[in-house]
Amino acid sequence: MRAECKIPRAELERRLAAGRSYRRIAHETGYGEASVSRRCRSLGLPPPARPHGGVASSVPDEVIRELIVQVDLSIRGISRRIGLSDVAVIKRARRLGLSTGREERTPLALQVAA
DSSP: OOOOOOOOHHHHHHHHHTTOOHHHHHHHHTOOHHHHHHHHHHTTOOOOOOOSSHHHHTSOHHHHHHHHHOTTSOHHHHHHHHTOOHHHHHHHHHHTTOOOSHHHHHHHHHHHHO
16 A cells, blocks of 8 residues: 655646646656545545547657557557557557557568668
């Protein structure tokens, strides 16, 4: 069990205003997601906004394409690096016409290296 979240109100307000999710705040601060959520509720802070598709759009297609081509990174590794869910990364890759399996990504990496 992780320690009780003691992030100051001003810090939480700043992070939430910047569009951070509870999960992202937890990852950045070392607290558990549930602890961050409880702390925000106890301070009366509104939950993070959940725009429909807005978060994924904030990551340029070039970044997604570049990371997908790197075969050494898993989808989970890519999603953690750019702050999106695994599903969001997969959907964006498919929309860009990119394969998400490592086996399918190897030829892409060879094409880029050539």
